[in-house]
Amino acid sequence: MIQVLDKSFEEFITRDEIDRKIQSLGKTLNETYAGKEVVFLAVLNGAFMFASDLMKQVDLSCEISFVKMSSYQGTKTTGKVEELIGLNTDIRNKHVIIIEDIVDTGHTIDKILSLLDGKDAASVSVCTLLYKPDAFTGESKPEFVGFSIPNAFVVGYGLDYDEKGRNLDAIYQIREAN
Numbered sequence: 001m002i003q004v005l006d007k008s009f010e011e012f013i014t015r016d017e018i019d020r021k022i023q024s025l026g027k028t029l030n031e032t033y034a035g036k037e038v039v040f041l042a043v044l045n046g047a048f049m050f051a052s053d054l055m056k057q058v059d060l061s062c063e064i065s066f067v068k069m070s071s072y073q074g075t076k077t078t079g080k081v082e083e084l085i086g087l088n089t090d091i092r093n094k095h096v097i098i099i100e101d102i103v104d105t106g107h108t109i110d111k112i113l114s115l116l117d118g119k120d121a122a123s124v125s126v127c128t129l130l131y132k133p134d135a136f137t138g139e140s141k142p143e144f145v146g147f148s149i150p151n152a153f154v155v156g157y158g159l160d161y162d163e164k165g166r167n168l169d170a171i172y173q174i175r176e177a178n
C-alpha cells in the first residue's frame with residue numbers, strides 16, 4: 001500500500017505486466033503499420049512514460065510529436081475554446097497514432113480527433129495504455145488498448161493524483177475505504 005497526498009492506493013498493475021503489455025502492443029503496431037509512414041502524437045502530461053517505452057518497441061518509419069490540450073476563454077459567443085498545441089509536424093498522408101495514458105469518458109480523445117479532422121491524415125487511431133469502458137461515453141472507442149480497467153481512480157506510470165504520483169513505476173488503484 002502507498003500514500004499519495006491524502007489518499008491510499010494499492011498496487012494494481014505491476015511494472016512487469018506493463019512491460020509485457022507494451023511489448024505486445026508494439027508488436028501489434030509493427031504488424032498493422034508495416035511499410036507505412038507513421039506519426040505518433042503523445043498527449044501530455046500523462047502519456048510521457050508510456051510513449052517513451054512504447055516507442056522503443058516500434059520498428060516503423062515514424063516521427064513523434066508531443067501535444068497538449070489547452071483551453072482558454074474565447075469571445076462571448078465562442079465561450080471556452082479548446083485547442084491542440086505542440087503539433088509541429090505535417091500529418092498530411094501520414095498514419096497518425098494518438099498515444100494516451102488513459103481513456104476515461106472519452107471527451108479528450110473526441111476533442112483531439114475533431115481537431116485533427118481536415119488535416120488530411122491517411123488515418124487516425126488511438127493507442128491507450130488504460131481504458132475504462134464503464135466510464136466511456138465517447139464517439140469512437142480506442143483501437144489499441146493495453147488494459148481495460150474498472151471505473152476506479154488510478155495513479156502511477158505517468159498518471160497523477162493532483163499532479164503527484166506520475167513517477168511511480170507501476171499503476172496503483174485507489175483503496176475503497178479512503
Ligand code: IMP
Nearest residue numbers: 046103104105106107108153154159160
Ligand atoms: P477523459 O475523461 O477520457 O477525457 O480523460 C480525461 C483525463 O482525465 C485523462 O487524460 C487523464 O489525465 C484523466 N484521468 C481519467 N481517469 C483518471 C485516473 O483514474 N487517474 C488519473 N487520471 C485520470
